[in-house]
Amino acid sequence: MQRITVIAANPWQHTKRSPVIFMQNLQCPISIQQYPTILMAHGGGGRLMHQLIDKLIMSAFSNPHLDVRHDSTVLNISSPQIAFTTDSYVIQPLFFPGGDIGSLAVHGTVNDLAMSGARPQYISCAFILEEGLETQTLWRVVQSMRQAADAAGVQIVTGDTKVVEKGKGDGLFINTAGIGVISHALRIAPASVQPGDAVILSGDLGRHGIAIMASRQGLEFQTTIQSDSAPVAGPVLALIDAGIEIHCLRDLTRGGLASALNEIAEVAQVNIDIDEIAIPVNEQVQGACEILGFDPLHVANEGRFIVFVPAKQADRAVAVLQQHPVSADARVIGQVNEVSIAPVTLKSRIGTRRIMDMLSGEQLPRIC
Amino acid sequence: MQRITVIAANPWQHTKRSPVIFMQNLQCPISIQQYPTILMAHGGGGRLMHQLIDKLIMSAFSNPHLDVRHDSTVLNISSPQIAFTTDSYVIQPLFFPGGDIGSLAVHGTVNDLAMSGARPQYISCAFILEEGLETQTLWRVVQSMRQAADAAGVQIVTGDTKVVEKGKGDGLFINTAGIGVISHALRIAPASVQPGDAVILSGDLGRHGIAIMASRQGLEFQTTIQSDSAPVAGPVLALIDAGIEIHCLRDLTRGGLASALNEIAEVAQVNIDIDEIAIPVNEQVQGACEILGFDPLHVANEGRFIVFVPAKQADRAVAVLQQHPVSADARVIGQVNEVSIAPVTLKSRIGTRRIMDMLSGEQLPRIC
Numbered sequence: 001m002q003r004i005t006v007i008a009a010n011p012w013q014h015t016k017r018s019p020v021i022f023m024q025n026l027q028c029p030i031s032i033q034q035y036p037t038i039l040m041a042h043g044g045g046g047r048l049m050h051q052l053i054d055k056l057i058m059s060a061f062s063n064p065h066l067d068v069r070h071d072s073t074v075l076n077i078s079s080p081q082i083a084f085t086t087d088s089y090v091i092q093p094l095f096f097p098g099g100d101i102g103s104l105a106v107h108g109t110v111n112d113l114a115m116s117g118a119r120p121q122y123i124s125c126a127f128i129l130e131e132g133l134e135t136q137t138l139w140r141v142v143q144s145m146r147q148a149a150d151a152a153g154v155q156i157v158t159g160d161t162k163v164v165e166k167g168k169g170d171g172l173f174i175n176t177a178g179i180g181v182i183s184h185a186l187r188i189a190p191a192s193v194q195p196g197d198a199v200i201l202s203g204d205l206g207r208h209g210i211a212i213m214a215s216r217q218g219l220e221f222q223t224t225i226q227s228d229s230a231p232v233a234g235p236v237l238a239l240i241d242a243g244i245e246i247h248c249l250r251d252l253t254r255g256g257l258a259s260a261l262n263e264i265a266e267v268a269q270v271n272i273d274i275d276e277i278a279i280p281v282n283e284q285v286q287g288a289c290e291i292l293g294f295d296p297l298h299v300a301n302e303g304r305f306i307v308f309v310p311a312k313q314a315d316r317a318v319a320v321l322q323q324h325p326v327s328a329d330a331r332v333i334g335q336v337n338e339v340s341i342a343p344v345t346l347k348s349r350i351g352t353r354r355i356m357d358m359l360s361g362e363q364l365p366r367i368c
Numbered sequence: 369m370q371r372i373t374v375i376a377a378n379p380w381q382h383t384k385r386s387p388v389i390f391m392q393n394l395q396c397p398i399s400i401q402q403y404p405t406i407l408m409a410h411g412g413g414g415r416l417m418h419q420l421i422d423k424l425i426m427s428a429f430s431n432p433h434l435d436v437r438h439d440s441t442v443l444n445i446s447s448p449q450i451a452f453t454t455d456s457y458v459i460q461p462l463f464f465p466g467g468d469i470g471s472l473a474v475h476g477t478v479n480d481l482a483m484s485g486a487r488p489q490y491i492s493c494a495f496i497l498e499e500g501l502e503t504q505t506l507w508r509v510v511q512s513m514r515q516a517a518d519a520a521g522v523q524i525v526t527g528d529t530k531v532v533e534k535g536k537g538d539g540l541f542i543n544t545a546g547i548g549v550i551s552h553a554l555r556i557a558p559a560s561v562q563p564g565d566a567v568i569l570s571g572d573l574g575r576h577g578i579a580i581m582a583s584r585q586g587l588e589f590q591t592t593i594q595s596d597s598a599p600v601a602g603p604v605l606a607l608i609d610a611g612i613e614i615h616c617l618r619d620l621t622r623g624g625l626a627s628a629l630n631e632i633a634e635v636a637q638v639n640i641d642i643d644e645i646a647i648p649v650n651e652q653v654q655g656a657c658e659i660l661g662f663d664p665l666h667v668a669n670e671g672r673f674i675v676f677v678p679a680k681q682a683d684r685a686v687a688v689l690q691q692h693p694v695s696a697d698a699r700v701i702g703q704v705n706e707v708s709i710a711p712v713t714l715k716s717r718i719g720t721r722r723i724m725d726m727l728s729g730e731q732l733p734r735i736c
Binding site: 040041043044045046047048049050068069070071072073074075076077078080081082083084085086087088089090111112113115116118122124125126127128157158159160162163164165167168169170173175177178179180182188189190191249250251253254255256259263267298300358359360363364365366368 | 408411412413414415416417418436437438439440441442443444445446448449450451452453454455456457458479480481483484486490492493494495496525526527528530531532533535536537538541543545546547548550556557558559617618619621622623624627631635666668726727728731732733734736
């Protein structure tokens, strides 16, 4: 059984901006003595809910949009084209090596916007709190969200807070929706993928899923693996600025690389052929996958994506990506062909070719 | 104890467009024999999740934006100003007289957009499903959402589905975020409210909260009361088209009229004085409130709003509102004064004046 200790690491290593704008670990602005945990009344629309929102949430998120305190916020948009997305986050545990549910809820949504080639600009934040959640836990999460939003260059402009009875939730769920501004004329979508495209992977696979797995109680292995959770809009926008004709982008979350490739191949009606030897997998991730019987190609990531570009632009695209820490290990891992026996095929390390199928059922529940 | 039977009513009576576009009660597109309930794997990112999304959710929601099947959707926006909002819905029971969690999740969010004077255009839809939820229940809810979206004139353009273990959720939570287009130059916000404004209420109070209460198990009273859940953008946009100088709009959800008025008075630093006799309350709602010890001014509504306009425009604004079924009972209920002893005061039926405070704790949990 592998047994390794945790190495301290900076979870912000992948962001260019240091999250110094908002200092974490300030004292909780609600009296922990008076309200050590969340009560049903914190979601009731009355005085306690307003106190929670004003003191705890607004003190972390405060900005001119939120401060208007209206049912919806009014935004000025600099382009007639925007990207819009949403994700709920139900991850357990709430805090894990390399991140927490708050930073994940920011990264996941800004990354979905980036996958349309948009510059993430505004996000919403809706909490579903379980009665009995420690107030201090919520405070840690909102601080983390503010830090992650600052680092990703987005503002949290509107929100909602609901409370459900103990046993009807699981501590804390977060939904974020996001708006990004599009200032390119590319059609970045699965349907734009075509034979002759190169497939570029932005970095090593599987760290998020394995970090979550290793941090769950009752597991008998430990690793130093940190989640790869990070915002990836920077390198994507750099590709666009460099004039790379991006056909499709996809982040490799639930279902991992295998599901992403199968989804795209199905929509585009092509074959995607991948070279297993080209796919970087951290040694500890590989070891953990072997122990657990997982395939790293199915494991979830939260800071990894693939890019489809015309083959002749692949080298230049890789060079652009490698200039950004979050995609420093970018490389070509395969190419797109006319439709063949299977949507996605894999040339294995020993040279044989096999079908790379989508994950069938559930591998790791609640990893995002 | 009051005991009344339920009268059948058309929950769509408040919408101008009949929801005939999508036929409800089609057979569930997923085999109920094979998958009678939601499994953890339906959220795992693999084949089962794709089947659930493709067959069940997409068959109800399908539109060109969703059909692109990308991480975020690209929208063309006709105005440089948009409104953006989000709400999660955790209501119990999922189905209630006059609506369900699906229609509510559409109405609540389009109404929040309308409260900025925006034309609701796009919404997102994120489900948090509890393992064991009946597949048929989800199918009913997505059909209801599609109907409500059609009736409100919005498209569901992006979404997400997560599954949590049995006992870690409560059947079904929904988050919707919304985008609306603003084509007016008004500054509709609490801070715009000023002395001399008239306060207009769009209709009777308390039906949503009491309908939910009455439909909960274990309660010993029955009513024919239907929720007022309905989209209200129509009358709001009509006010703008009529050139009414709207200072503020607010829908009367959690916390009811009392909380809405207190929030606005606090931000605007004014006194709002309300005439109790002018506030319409359905006789059964009044009776139920008396039995339960509730104040209708604190009870939640899902199709009611207040408008602040200059007093000289009040009559014309009321006339415009009364042309729409959802606000046919609109009337002036009070006025805004310079700040006084209390943010909100109420002239009671017997002529005395009292402070109208915000709800202190929890009145009806999980009514939205």
